[in-house]
Amino acid sequence: MDFSELLKTMESFLKQENWIVQVFIVVFLTAFINWIQKRIIAKLINRLKRSWTNWDHAFFIAVEKPLTLLIWILGLTFAADIVKKQTDAAIFGAIEPIREVGVIVIIVWFLVRFISKAETIILKKKKKQGEEFDETTADAIAKLLRVSVIITGSLVILQTLGYSISGVLAFGGIGGIAIGFAARDLLANFFGGLTIYMDRPFDVGDWIRSPDREIEGSVEKIGWRLTTIRTFDKRPLYIPNSIFTTIAVENPARMTNRRIKETIGIRYDDAGKMRDIIADVKEMLKQHEDIDTNQTLIVNFNEFAASSLNFFIYTFTKTVNWIEFHEVKQDVMLKIIDIIEAHGAECAFPTSTLHIPEEIKVSR
Numbered sequence: 001m002d003f004s005e006l007l008k009t010m011e012s013f014l015k016q017e018n019w020i021v022q023v024f025i026v027v028f029l030t031a032f033i034n035w036i037q038k039r040i041i042a043k044l045i046n047r048l049k050r051s052w053t054n055w056d057h058a059f060f061i062a063v064e065k066p067l068t069l070l071i072w073i074l075g076l077t078f079a080a081d082i083v084k085k086q087t088d089a090a091i092f093g094a095i096e097p098i099r100e101v102g103v104i105v106i107i108v109w110f111l112v113r114f115i116s117k118a119e120t121i122i123l124k125k126k127k128k129q130g131e132e133f134d135e136t137t138a139d140a141i142a143k144l145l146r147v148s149v150i151i152t153g154s155l156v157i158l159q160t161l162g163y164s165i166s167g168v169l170a171f172g173g174i175g176g177i178a179i180g181f182a183a184r185d186l187l188a189n190f191f192g193g194l195t196i197y198m199d200r201p202f203d204v205g206d207w208i209r210s211p212d213r214e215i216e217g218s219v220e221k222i223g224w225r226l227t228t229i230r231t232f233d234k235r236p237l238y239i240p241n242s243i244f245t246t247i248a249v250e251n252p253a254r255m256t257n258r259r260i261k262e263t264i265g266i267r268y269d270d271a272g273k274m275r276d277i278i279a280d281v282k283e284m285l286k287q288h289e290d291i292d293t294n295q296t297l298i299v300n301f302n303e304f305a306a307s308s309l310n311f312f313i314y315t316f317t318k319t320v321n322w323i324e325f326h327e328v329k330q331d332v333m334l335k336i337i338d339i340i341e342a343h344g345a346e347c348a349f350p351t352s353t354l355h356i357p358e359e360i361k362v363s364r
Contacts, residue, residue: 023079030075034068041067057121062113066106073102100160108153115145139204139222140197189225192241196222201244206253207322213247215239257292257316258325264336265308270345274301278311280339285315288335290328292318308348 045060077099084095119142202208202219208229209216217231227244229237266274282299285291295316303310313336317328340347 022082026075026079026082030071030079033075034071037067037071038064058114058118062110062117066110066113069109070103070106073099073106077102097161101157104153104157104160108149111149112146115142115149118142143224188242188245189240192243192245193222193224193227195245196227196241201249202251202253206251209250209252210247211250213243215247215249252320255320257295257318258320260313260315260317260329260332262333263303263310263312264340265305265310265348266340266345267348268309270343271309273343273345274309274311277340277343277345280343281311281313281336284335284339285313285332288328288332290318291332292316305348307350 041060041064077095080095119138123138196202204219204222206219207217208219215229215237217229217237219227220230220236221228223241225241227239227241229239231237266277278299278301282297285297285299286293291297292315296314297316298314299311301309301311313332315332317325319325319328337347
């Protein structure tokens with residue numbers, strides 16, 4: 001076979017199998033367009049790093065992967081349309097629904113990613129700038145937005161596939177009762193989480209404890225089903241949200257002050273010095289820069305104990321920080337010891353005194 005016959009053979013093949021070339025071109029262009037968009041987005045991100053806003057940052061990060069998937073779905077379904085016209089196979093009848101559903105899923109995926117990225121970026125920026133920001137409210141709003149987007153997308157997909165949304169909603173109303181009984185624990189946890197978001201007994205980062213249960217630690221995450229608490233020995237504690245609707249919760253993180261309540265004893269031999277000691281201790285507390293004198297402040301002699309004369313102090317610190325509180329309390333206690341010793345008195349400890357009549361002689 002000479003060269004001219006070879007060309008004629010190839011020309012005849014291309015005329016008969018032209019669709020194969022078209023499919024190849026479509027796939028090639030799809031890959032090329034995807035490569036171009038990746039380079040463009042990468043360059044935009046690099047150029048806008050110094051000047052972009054929170055929304056720009058969240059948008060470009062969120063759109064990158066969904067845009068890649070969108071290009072490939074459109075390209076491959078277009079190539080499948082070409083094959084369908086040539087082969088007329090029944091399987092290619094699903095191309096149109098796949099394309100429409102795929103586009104809706106990609107849009108929902110992008111919006112969910114955008115909401116999550118925006119939440120993360122805004123929280124990081126607020127923390128970096130030292131601004132006060134309610135993380136619990138931000139988390140609740142982000143979750144509600146994501147759920148709304150997913151539900152809306154699901155309804156649009158059902159409508160696209162030919163299902164009546166009104167029928168689906170009606171079925172949901174009827175079937176909701178059965179589902180409610182089957183998933184009552186899940187629903188109880190969901191509404192428990194909703195109650196936490198509405199009543200706000202605690203926020204992420206708060207130290208909480210419950211006198212009803214052995215629950216104590218810092219809140220790490222408030223989910224729709226579980227709340228994660230990190231205990232003081234760094235163990236994660238996962239609490240179903242429904243529990244919080246039935247127990248009492250203390251939130252020491254919202255204390256206005258921390259209390260110092262201590263009893264100090266001096267010897268019975270120092271009874272005459274008690275009045276002056278109490279007066280000096282009270283004055284020391286009034287002058288202490290870390291004691292809140294606008295709160296209750298009491299220093300009083302209140303007990304004849306077995307081995308001591310006891311007085312108590314009852315006052316509040318300005319700080320609510322646990323570590324700082326103990327530093328202040330330590331300073332107050334040391335100053336009380338100094339005052340007692342300055343008056344020539346001593347702190348009491350358990351002792352016994354044995355009185356021996358004079359007429360009794362102890363022989364060696």
